Amino acid sequence: NEIYLQGLGDVRPPMSTDPTTLESMAKGLLDSGPFGYVAGGAGSGATVRANREAFDRWRLVPRMLRDATDRDLSTTVLGQQLPAPILLAPVGVQAIVHPDAESATARAAAGLGLPMILSTASSTSIEEVAAASGEGPRWYQLYWPNDDEVCASLLRRAKAAGYTALVVTLDTWTLAWRPTDLDQAYLPFLRGIGTAIPFSDPAFRAGLEKTPEEDPQMAILRWVGLFTGQDKSWDRLAFLREHWDGPIVLKGIQHVDDARRAADAGIEGIVVSNHGGRQVDGAIASLDALPGIAEAVGDRLDVLFDSGVRTGADVLKAIALGAKAVLLGRPWVYGLAHSGEAGVRHVLRSILADTELTLGLAGHRTPGALGRDALAEVTR
Numbered sequence: 001n002e003i004y005l006q007g008l009g010d011v012r013p014p015m016s017t018d019p020t021t022l023e024s025m026a027k028g029l030l031d032s033g034p035f036g037y038v039a040g041g042a043g044s045g046a047t048v049r050a051n052r053e054a055f056d057r058w059r060l061v062p063r064m065l066r067d068a069t070d071r072d073l074s075t076t077v078l079g080q081q082l083p084a085p086i087l088l089a090p091v092g093v094q095a096i097v098h099p100d101a102e103s104a105t106a107r108a109a110a111g112l113g114l115p116m117i118l119s120t121a122s123s124t125s126i127e128e129v130a131a132a133s134g135e136g137p138r139w140y141q142l143y144w145p146n147d148d149e150v151c152a153s154l155l156r157r158a159k160a161a162g163y164t165a166l167v168v169t170l171d172t173w174t175l176a177w178r179p180t181d182l183d184q185a186y187l188p189f190l191r192g193i194g195t196a197i198p199f200s201d202p203a204f205r206a207g208l209e210k211t212p213e214e215d216p217q218m219a220i221l222r223w224v225g226l227f228t229g230q231d232k233s234w235d236r237l238a239f240l241r242e243h244w245d246g247p248i249v250l251k252g253i254q255h256v257d258d259a260r261r262a263a264d265a266g267i268e269g270i271v272v273s274n275h276g277g278r279q280v281d282g283a284i285a286s287l288d289a290l291p292g293i294a295e296a297v298g299d300r301l302d303v304l305f306d307s308g309v310r311t312g313a314d315v316l317k318a319i320a321l322g323a324k325a326v327l328l329g330r331p332w333v334y335g336l337a338h339s340g341e342a343g344v345r346h347v348l349r350s351i352l353a354d355t356e357l358t359l360g361l362a363g364h365r366t367p368g369a370l371g372r373d374a375l376a377e378v379t380r
């Protein structure tokens with residue numbers, strides 16, 4: 001309504017409401033290095049495509065003559081009341097697309113009451129982002145460093161700064177083969193971007209012979225080394241439990257047995273995710289992994305979902321297939337690239353409105369009312 005009414009005065013929306021157009025817009029705005037880093041995927045791009053194709057295989061089956069005039073998108077995740085089943089996925093190095101970076105994102109998310117998940121690879125410190133987020137809900141995403149002191153220090157800082165849930169990303173213990181970035185020899189971290197959190201961290205600094213200011217190259221190499229290598233195991237989750245007083249969510253779960261192990265370990269939530277197709281080329285579409293996992297563990301922990309969500313219909317399909325809520329990645333990053341906080345707000349408001357309208361037109365008042373009977377699977 002707001003957009004159409006403004007149109008009467010010849011005012012157009014600040015940017016497109018269409019996710020594909022947003023991506024082309026960002027391509028025109030950003031240098032090829034940063035754009036490729038955000039838009040790209042692993043290897044042949046098969047998983048990026050599979051994520052989208054999986055959404056196309058499921059269709060909503062609208063119901064008629066049911067009163068869905070008043071819709072309510074609110075839901076509860078990890079015992080926390082949210083205005084909608086949508087969270088901002090952790091996205092590192094936001095300074096590569098806009099100078100206001102994570103602080104702009106935090107303000108936009110807080111204004112709408114949607115949780116922002118701050119990445120360990122943030123270009124802005126944990127405390128600065130918390131200040132920008134204010135009263136807004138915020139979670140902290142951990143890339144699990146192979147130094148316990150640094151890990152405990154990051155968790156302590158996040159807790160002290162008001163982040164309520166811990167999202168541990170398991171699928172990125174080393175960076176994947178990403179041809180778009182390789183061809184441009186572009187890796188933000190090696191350029192010193194996305195190092196704000198470790199550089200400001202006392203435990204990280206204590207492990208260096210020279211300060212990052214004196215020897216930035218050394219600090220960058222130590223930081224890359226900290227987050228590379230897989231020496232973790234399911235047993236080590238006890239360490240996180242010991243150092244984090246709050247719910248823990250494991251991100252990057254794709255196999256039903258891993259989901260079961262998470263539930264057995266007493267983990268409160270998982271994100272069924274393939275990192276937006278950025279890690280394992282040829283991996284199963286995240287949406288294809290969702291129903292089996294939700295069926296197996298949905299009654300034991302909160303199942304969240306990401307990878308490929310672009311529209312309101314996508315949000316509803318993921319929920320009908322068993323997700324409690326979804327994480328959104330690239331689309332709002334394109335909004336950030338366009339106009340910082342206002343751009344992120346525009347993209348988020350667009351998907352919220354689309355979700356609410358589509359829910360109502362499909363004949364439902366709440367996301368919780370969506371079950372498998374709200375969908376049909378089409379096979380070609």
Ligand code: FNR
Binds near residue numbers: 327331
């Ligand atoms: C990511 N993602 C990510 N995940 C994470 O746990 N920590 C991180 O620092 C990052 N960084 C990051 C940067 C960029 C540029 C992108 C595009 C993605 C993955 C992210 O959280 C999420 O899983 C995917 O983005 C979801 O897929 P869509 O919505 O982008 O298709």
